Amino acid sequence: MNKIIQSLVKQVVQIEVSGKKIITGTLIDLGSDMIVLFTGKEFVYIPLNHVQSFKVDSDIEDEIEDPTEFPSFTTEDDKGNLSFGEVLTQAKDKFVEIYVTGGQSLHGCITSVMNNYFVFQSPIYKTMYITIEHLKWLIPYTKNEKPYGMDNHCVLLQKADKLLASNFAAHVESLKSELVVFNMGGDKSHIGKINNVDANIVEIQTARATSNYLNLDHIKTVHQV
Numbered sequence: 001m002n003k004i005i006q007s008l009v010k011q012v013v014q015i016e017v018s019g020k021k022i023i024t025g026t027l028i029d030l031g032s033d034m035i036v037l038f039t040g041k042e043f044v045y046i047p048l049n050h051v052q053s054f055k056v057d058s059d060i061e062d063e064i065e066d067p068t069e070f071p072s073f074t075t076e077d078d079k080g081n082l083s084f085g086e087v088l089t090q091a092k093d094k095f096v097e098i099y100v101t102g103g104q105s106l107h108g109c110i111t112s113v114m115n116n117y118f119v120f121q122s123p124i125y126k127t128m129y130i131t132i133e134h135l136k137w138l139i140p141y142t143k144n145e146k147p148y149g150m151d152n153h154c155v156l157l158q159k160a161d162k163l164l165a166s167n168f169a170a171h172v173e174s175l176k177s178e179l180v181v182f183n184m185g186g187d188k189s190h191i192g193k194i195n196n197v198d199a200n201i202v203e204i205q206t207a208r209a210t211s212n213y214l215n216l217d218h219i220k221t222v223h224q225v
Contacts, residue, residue, distance in 0.1 A: 002048075005030050012064055013037070014057040017136050018050040021099070024057055026064055028071060031082035036071055040064040043071045045138045047084045072140035087138060088113045095141035100134055101220045102186050107147035117168035123148055125184070125223050131168050134220035169216055173197040179225045180204075182214065190214070191225075 005027070014024045015037065023044055025037035035051070037044045040063070073090040074082065091110050098120070099105045108122035113132075120128040141147070165171040175194050182190035182204070189204070189212040196203040200216045 002030065005035065008054075008056065012057050012060060013054050015046065015054040016052040017046060017099075018052060019099075019101070019136060021136065023137070024060065024064075026066070028067065029082070031084070031086075034082070034084040034087065036082075038064070038067045038071075042139050042142075043067070045073065045084065045087050045140075047135065047137075049133075050136045085113075085132075088118055088132065091138060091140065095146055097139040097141070097147075098130075099136045100130055100184075102184050105139075112164060114164055114171075115167045117171065119164065122223075123150060128221050128223040129168065129171055130221045131219070168219075169197070169200070172202060172216065172219065172222060175222070175224065180222050181225055182219050182222050184221055 008027050009029065011027055012025065013027050014022060015035075016022055023037060023039070023046070025039040025044060027035060028038050028043065029036040030048075033049070034045055034047050037046065072094075073087045088110060092113065093109060093111065095107070095109050097105050097107050106120065106122055106125070106128070108120055108124075110118050111121050112119040116133065117129055117131045120130050122128055165174055172194070176197060177193065177195075179193050180191075182202075185191050189206060192204040192206040192212070194202060195205050195211065197216070202214045202216055202219065204212050204214060206212060
């Protein structure tokens with residue numbers, strides 16, 4: 001456990017997360033590979049590998065209220081050392097907000113956690129496959145809160161899914177010949193049909209039958225259309 005970060009527990013900090021996103025809140029806890037902030041309204045779970053920098057923000061210390069309840073996800077081992085992988089597992093079938101890429105968060109629920117990716121059911125984007133490495137933060141919904149005012153329980157968002165591969169590369173390869181959207185369609189070259197996957201390179205054919213070649217390491221999300 002990082003002693004520098006540990007010394008800042010209960011202090012208000014400003015954190016720059018990958019993608020030049022700033023989150024300010026009280027540092028509640030830290031685990032082996034993540035930290036937990038309380039913004040005054042919600043708990044934010046942030047993997048350490050996406051923390052670019054942080055500083056104490058004493059100017060707004062009095063503006064952030066203390067939490068009135070415990071964080072949604074807690075450690076299950078004797079050492080009290082929560083990992084981000086455990087957070088994802090505990091978040092299964094619960095409504096959450098996550099941030100991966102682009103200018104917007106995703107709302108929905110995690111339904112499966114594999115070796116290096118997870119399945120996310122979004123009321124807007126439907127079934128999404130998201131790499132754990134690119135997940136910037138996770139915010140649990142409160143007990144009675146539901147995205148978009150939906151009445152349905154999280155599991156009702158699910159559809160009959162194909163057999164999941166153990167890792168993300170293999171799953172993308174299983175989508176060969178399917179129409180997909182990579183990285184939420186932030187670039188038109190990320191929308192099309194998967195023609196081939198080989199040695200970490202994905203060939204995708206766009207609407208005008210142009211082939212683009214993408215590095216699998218930079219594919220953060222994928223969903224079928």
